[in-house]
Amino acid sequence: MSLLKVEGVHSGYGEMEILHGVSIEVREGEIVSIIGPNGAGKSTLLKTIFGLLRPTKGQITFKEEGITGLPPNEIVRKGLCYVPQVDNIFPSLTVQENLEMGAFIEDDPRIISERMEGVYELFPLLKERRRQRVGKMSGGERQMVAIGRALMLDPKLLMLDEPSAALAPKLAEMIFAKIKEINGQGVSLLIVEQNAKESLKLAHRGYVLADGQNKLEGPGLKLLTDPEVGRLYLGG
Numbered sequence: 726m727s728l729l730k731v732e733g734v735h736s737g738y739g740e741m742e743i744l745h746g747v748s749i750e751v752r753e754g755e756i757v758s759i760i761g762p763n764g765a766g767k768s769t770l771l772k773t774i775f776g777l778l779r780p781t782k783g784q785i786t787f788k789e790e791g792i793t794g795l796p797p798n799e800i801v802r803k804g805l806c807y808v809p810q811v812d813n814i815f816p817s818l819t820v821q822e823n824l825e826m827g828a829f830i831e832d833d834p835r836i837i838s839e840r841m842e843g844v845y846e847l848f849p850l851l852k853e854r855r856r857q858r859v860g861k862m863s864g865g866e867r868q869m870v871a872i873g874r875a876l877m878l879d880p881k882l883l884m885l886d887e888p889s890a891a892l893a894p895k896l897a898e899m900i901f902a903k904i905k906e907i908n909g910q911g912v913s914l915l916i917v918e919q920n921a922k923e924s925l926k927l928a929h930r931g932y933v934l935a936d937g938q939n940k941l942e943g944p945g946l947k948l949l950t951d952p953e954v955g956r957l958y959l960g961g
Contacts, residue, residue: 726753727789728882728913729774729805734783736773743769745937746783749915751882756904756914758928758945760921760958766937767917768810771884774915775807776800788881802830804881810890813871816860820851823859823870827877837877844873847903865896869903876907883907884915889923901927921959925949933958 729751737743743766751757759767772778774785776797785793787805797807815823824844828837845852848869854862859870868888875883888904889897901923908914918924925931928945933954941954948954 727751728753728755728787729915730784730786731770731774732784732786734770734773734780734785736769736778736780736783738769738778742781743937744773744780747934747937747939748783749932749939749942751913751915754908754911754913755929756908756916756927756945758921758924758931759915759917759934760924760931760948760954761934761940762958764936765934767934768886769937770934771807771809771886771915771917775805775884801878804879805884806875806878806880806882807884808871808875808886808888810887814859814867814874817858819856819858820862820870821855823874824851824877827874830878840877840879844876847876847906848873863896865892865899868892868896868900872900872903872907876912880912882913882915886917887919888916889918889920897923922949 727750731747731749733746733748734744735742735746747770761767769778773780776795779794787803792800815826824841828840831837851869851873859867888900892900897920904914905927916924925945925948931945931948932939933941941948
């Protein structure tokens with residue numbers, strides 16, 4: 726069943742249009758990866774889906790309900806969460822305070838506590854560091870906090886923008902493993918990722934964007950082994 730549908734979306738910044746009729750779909754239970762060169766419009770697409778940018782044309786539906794142009798606070802309440810590449814944590818707050826901030830739409834302390842325990846099970850290190858200010862943590866630890874904070878909202882779809890950016894290879898590998906684990910818990914994921922090879926290995930399906938337009942789509946492993954994709958976007 727289709728969870729998210731983006732159909733013929735045009736979007737950008739002021740007079741500068743970045744997306745020229747992009748269409749993608751995420752089905753229930755899927756990991757979908759979006760790859761492409763710098764400037765292809767990948768991050769712009771996530772921001773447009775999440776309501777940070779308003780499309781000039783096209784339709785976006787989530788759980789068969791139109792969300793085109795809705796503000797982020799309304800989109801979050803429908804079960805769609807977004808972790809941006811930067812500015813995705815509150816550095817002056819502790820790990821636990823960041824997670825509590827993530828659950829801002831939930832009033833039941835019992836549910837908040839249960840979700841926090843779920844995050845600590847996924848990222849045991851965060852439980853050990855729960856009293857630590859996030860600003861003093863490493864990049865990998867901050868990424869765990871950012872993802873954990875989004876999971877406090879119990880999303881049906883989690884969108885991640887460059888989750889492995891600037892991380893050491895071992896930490897990036899751990900983040901990819903956790904993405905797979907999150908998906909195993911029933912959360913669908915839409916990922917924009919600089920490490921195209923690893924994200925396509927992980928993905929059920931992928932899309933290739935270039936110049937703000939759809940270029941290719943297909944199963945993740947098929948795109949990974951496509952000579953044209955390899956030549957243009959995977960370094961050979």
